[in-house]
Amino acid sequence: MAGTRRTRRSAPAGPARPALSPAVAAAVLTALAPRELRLTPHRRAVLAVLEAAGRPLTVDEVVHASGAPTSTAYRNLAELAEAGVVARVAGAVGASGDRFELAEPFSHRHHHHLVCTECGVVADFDPSGELERLIEREVAELLATSGFEITHHVFDAHGRCRDCRTADR
Amino acid sequence: MAGTRRTRRSAPAGPARPALSPAVAAAVLTALAPRELRLTPHRRAVLAVLEAAGRPLTVDEVVHASGAPTSTAYRNLAELAEAGVVARVAGAVGASGDRFELAEPFSHRHHHHLVCTECGVVADFDPSGELERLIEREVAELLATSGFEITHHVFDAHGRCRDCRTADR
DNA sequence: ACGTCTGATGAGAATCATTCCCAAATCACT
DNA sequence: AGTGATTTGGGAATGATTCTCATCAGACGT
Numbered sequence: 001m002a003g004t005r006r007t008r009r010s011a012p013a014g015p016a017r018p019a020l021s022p023a024v025a026a027a028v029l030t031a032l033a034p035r036e037l038r039l040t041p042h043r044r045a046v047l048a049v050l051e052a053a054g055r056p057l058t059v060d061e062v063v064h065a066s067g068a069p070t071s072t073a074y075r076n077l078a079e080l081a082e083a084g085v086v087a088r089v090a091g092a093v094g095a096s097g098d099r100f101e102l103a104e105p106f107s108h109r110h111h112h113h114l115v116c117t118e119c120g121v122v123a124d125f126d127p128s129g130e131l132e133r134l135i136e137r138e139v140a141e142l143l144a145t146s147g148f149e150i151t152h153h154v155f156d157a158h159g160r161c162r163d164c165r166t167a168d169r
Numbered sequence: 170m171a172g173t174r175r176t177r178r179s180a181p182a183g184p185a186r187p188a189l190s191p192a193v194a195a196a197v198l199t200a201l202a203p204r205e206l207r208l209t210p211h212r213r214a215v216l217a218v219l220e221a222a223g224r225p226l227t228v229d230e231v232v233h234a235s236g237a238p239t240s241t242a243y244r245n246l247a248e249l250a251e252a253g254v255v256a257r258v259a260g261a262v263g264a265s266g267d268r269f270e271l272a273e274p275f276s277h278r279h280h281h282h283l284v285c286t287e288c289g290v291v292a293d294f295d296p297s298g299e300l301e302r303l304i305e306r307e308v309a310e311l312l313a314t315s316g317f318e319i320t321h322h323v324f325d326a327h328g329r330c331r332d333c334r335t336a337d338r
Numbered sequence: 339a340c341g342t343c344t345g346a347t348g349a350g351a352a353t354c355a356t357t358c359c360c361a362a363a364t365c366a367c368t
Numbered sequence: 369a370g371t372g373a374t375t376t377g378g379g380a381a382t383g384a385t386t387c388t389c390a391t392c393a394g395a396c397g398t
Contacts, residue, residue: 090259147331156323162316
């Protein structure tokens, strides 16, 4: 036991874990500062996992991929969502549990979701500019007619993913 | 005790409960038949409540408004959803619990949802025909490019409803 | 009308995800 | 390198949803 440093294991041994890209790390730091949140190893790991996935993950997926304990993963995801660094997105209706992905300012671009109603997996897709423009117009109209102050919109397509289709048919 | 019939109380005394419209009842009967599901008083009450509400309700709202016991309400909503008579819709992301409304063939028309991110209430709104057409086109494209067999789409606008806006500002 | 038989009911137990708790450890920052 | 506010984590607590199963209602044939 040569100088075994007893540190709380923040990055347990295991399959190679992705690293958070420096660009995202810097932006995240800025976003966390005003809330006095630190970019700890666990938070870094959680964000790295989300960045690498490129699609919304369940809490369970994050727990397994990041190595963070369950309670820490839940807490961090909630805090990061609150800080606007990650986005909480809905999975398949009826499936319990939200999913999380890097918020748009920290990932690539505006996108929408393809949700598999069978296995619950969620993939990203990019909407056409034309659709996006029309949605914007509709949203502006809703502000006027409904009394709702619209902050964002969700356009998800639901169906069966390729895997589920080939699996049982 | 003049002929007090002892029947299980299926419509407990209480505030006037809405009745299910005959047209919907007939259509529902047809939909339930192949599954050997009966249109019992509780199911009728649940459906009547959904029909009267005209917006997606939480299980709790259904329980209170219909008088059905919790376990019965959950069971019936799940069965009716399975049968395609009611639709399970997502509420605010992060809010636990799906909501239910009459499925489109049994209610009025195709519509979308306005979700309040603060109190979770969900209202219906009608999309413009133009938007709807463009969505259809986009969905058709997704089938080709993603491998997903799209069954339906969700276009929800999220924001703060009039009540929440006036309440805390 | 009456029996019969299948589907429905409902109270509580069981399950499961999520949140809470708080003493102890850690890390970001000077 | 020190240090104090923040984070951690294991387990308990909470809450929603589902399950169980003995009992009941209702449709149907006779």
